[in-house]
Amino acid sequence: KALTIAAISSFSGGTIGVVLLMFFAPALAGFAILFWSAEYFALMLLGLSAVSAFAGKGKVLKAVMMTLLGLMLATVGESSLFHAPRFTLGIMDLQSGINFVTLAMGLFAVPEAFFLAIDKIRSKKSSSKKSQEISNLRINLKEAKAIAPVIGRQSIQGFLIGVMPGTGATIASFLGYAVERNLASPEEREEFGKGSIKGLAAPETANNAASTGSFVPLLTLGIPGSGTTAVLLGAFIALNLQPGPQLLQERPEVFWSVIMSM
Template sequence: MLTDILTNLEMGFGVAFTTTNLMYALLGCLLGTLIGVLPGLGPVPTIAMLLPITYGLEPTSALIMLAGIYYGAQYGGSTTAILVNLPGESSSVVTTLDGYQMARKGRAGPALAAAGLGSFFAGCVGTVVLAGFAPILSEVAFEFGPAEYFALMVTGLIGAVVLASGSLLKALAMIVLGLLLGLVGTDVNSGAVRFGFDIPELSDGIGFVAIAMGVFGYGEIIANLARHEDERQIFAKKVHGLMPTREDFRRMVPAVLRGTGLGSVLGILPGGGALLSSFAAYTIEKKTRLKPGEEPFGQGNIRGVAAPESANNAGSQTSFIPLLTLGIPPNAVMALMVGAMTIHNIQPGPQVMTSNPELFWGLIASMWIGNAMLVVLNLPLIGIWIKLLSVPYRLLYPAIVLFCAIGVYTTNNNVFDIWMVAIFGVVGYAFHKLGTEPAPLLLGFILGPMMEEYLRRALLLSRGDWSVLVTRPISASLLAVAAVLLVLVLLPAVRRGRKEAFVED
């Protein structure tokens, strides 16, 4: 088994080390870091905006670039969190608590270095986990039939509800809304148009890119423009002495290891990924006893930077496992990656490893290269990122709005899609004002049609017998897990613990 993995990795590095793929890996890392640095943006709207551009690329190059944007944004998000007290990316929210306090005390350098080095180590470990577990899970996936896939998706959606930040009821509402939006369009079996409201453009369904750009892109832009300019203060001090002290290293190494382990596990879970990993890692560090002379948490403790930054990078790497092995997106970014693979006629799932081994292993190998690129890029370019933060929003966001509009128009050359983006932008802003996390909506929208298809197949094969969902061992086990998750999350102690995991101060 190990020999096979090493042989495949050798092939993957051969693919990743081509000039073209190295260029796209670098471009993805640069864009990801840039997006992470800019408050209010993130990998979801950026990947959504860039999906139309990937039409003309080779599938491997396109996925390498999009993956680079994802884990690059985890790096870049820590820069604004530390320097400006603004999380450039949602998973960097907890980094602001201690990172900005370190910067105010003149220790921005060690904070940025702790974030960068912890992220690099965690990213490499996450990639090792991906390379090791993906082939095993792919073999298991071949045992899955329609009933098993349906049960797995039900479990995934319930997991997304359980692990989503904020209200359980709101997360459930987002899932249901996503499922309903996925029903719009022509029914494959009957040929009837469902929920089309006599609008011809809706006969093919609502565009995935339109929803992603609207809810995540325009929605976030409107929310940021609604804030007063006084809330966007720039940290203008010079950054001196990048390297942490020996004492800093002694404190941060165990935190990095804990964060990496936690992120590697939580990244695989539906709805987990980088966001939950960073919150959970910080919660664990807060419950770890302070050593003599150590700064309290919230006042500049380097462990409060190293642990969540390691966790969110490990989580972002291992979230590729369920996508590449089972074809199930565990979070909003992976749902976008499904869209990118579909664009290139690649069916996500266990067959990717056998039918497209160059793509599968080339993508994994590119992650090691990308993590090395990010360390080299981020530490020397801190001064540039600080200057970029001083660009007025009134200049920055019109350009992003225009780019979104051009991107969605080129998808189908249809003005109707631009109106859809605008409508979902208002919807996204409403979600923001209501304190609702929109990521479960995207998961519901992606998984809804797939769930319907697999359920219909299962019922056709069983001649309408619904018991097929509970008589097959794997399907029954997955539905049992889903039921246990629902029962557990309703227990008072679990609900309190869940709320504590997402406390930001």
């Protein structure tokens, strides 16, 4: 039953997010043409500040440190304004900066590959597990009515969080869970962390809605809203496409193809 709730919530959050993207992205694209340096600076500052603001209790310092580390790594390479090398240490390979795709692969994929290679016991256990019969996938009308308002709220909230650059689906998931827990009655609040259907539906919905919302700054401002859209931005640039306010006007087929592919 938990799988069913997760699937319904994920599908609903993603679908509502796409609908919101279709309505808000073109409107924001027209507004984004008015953006200049000051507005872009304020927008980036908002996104970077949101990373720390939405961090969990006791993790603000860690979030600030990771944000500063990311900014430090971004300064490596040739300056786009003065074309002067910065922090390259005389290494020619660093003239163009640290490639984001390479960095993402190094931070996420390589450690996991090493972990699976070293931890042979876990690999054997995973491969030797027998498939268990899945039953009781249906949810009743009472449960559907309980998660419906949660899906509605978290679709909108997750989408808005995803729109802010630097936040992403993870923050939306945690924030969605926290909001629904605070909105729940004292009796329902006791069930959170013990199999609450609202606690399951909230992060799943917010996660997918935020993933869709992160395409808004990418397609309309040319600013990646998450790590995934940052990789997608690199793919756009490699294809000689520049996401931003002019994309909808100059290449509408690309703009709407991305939305329809969701």
